[in-house]
Amino acid sequence: MRCPFCQSSDTVVRDSRSAEEDTAVRRRRACQTCGGRFTTFERVQLRDLMVSKRDGKKALFDREKLARSIKIALQKRPVDEEQIDQMISGIVRRLESSTEEEVTSVEVGELVMEALSALDPVGYVRYASVYRDFKNPSDFARFIEKHTAKLGDADKE
Known part of the structure; x- marks a missing residue:
């Protein structure tokens, strides 16, 4: 593994442990040349998936x-990194376990929307605003009104 700081390939593994519900291996590495420390993750990739864009x-x-797109939607929300990683792993598993070699960006987006609706209602609306290309505030209002039950709006009296 090449060091991200000095590009040396003289690195050693200091610690390994299971991560993401045993779907990945987290390794702490150290560079023998510059002394830099960094983390890598190893994941099983069942096959290469192609995404067909719009x-x-x-x-x-x-x-x-x-x-990245999910983390942007969840920025400054009370969701920890482990929850995000688990959600992403679940989406990837669902995509890889399908029989198709190619998925559409719409399928990926819908899986993300489904997962975000269960995890964080604000992140769900944020992601939807980009994914569904909201143009003005009324788009938000219509979306929220349509999806109030899914958003678990406990604040409505």
């Missing part, structure tokens, strides 16, 4: 891109 282009499924 514009017709195709791209390899990118777990990190999925994680």
Whole structure:
């Protein structure tokens, strides 16, 4: 493994442990050249998934891109990193266990929406605003009104 600080390939594993409900291995590494310490994760990848975009282009499924979009939706929300990782692992497992070699970006988006609705209602609305391309505040109001039961709106009196 190449050191992210000095690019040396002289690194050693200091600690390994299971992560993400035993679906990954977390390794703490140290660089023998510069002394830098960093963490890597190893995950099983059952197969390469292609994502068919709305514009017709195709791209390899990118777990990190999925994680970034979810973390943006959950920014400053009371959701810890472990919950996010578990949610992402669940989405990836569902995608990889399908019999199709190719999934649509719409399928991925719907799985994220489903998972976010169960995890955090504000993150769900934030993600929906980008995914569904809200143009103005009334789009938010219509979405929230339509999905109030799913959002678990306990504040409504």
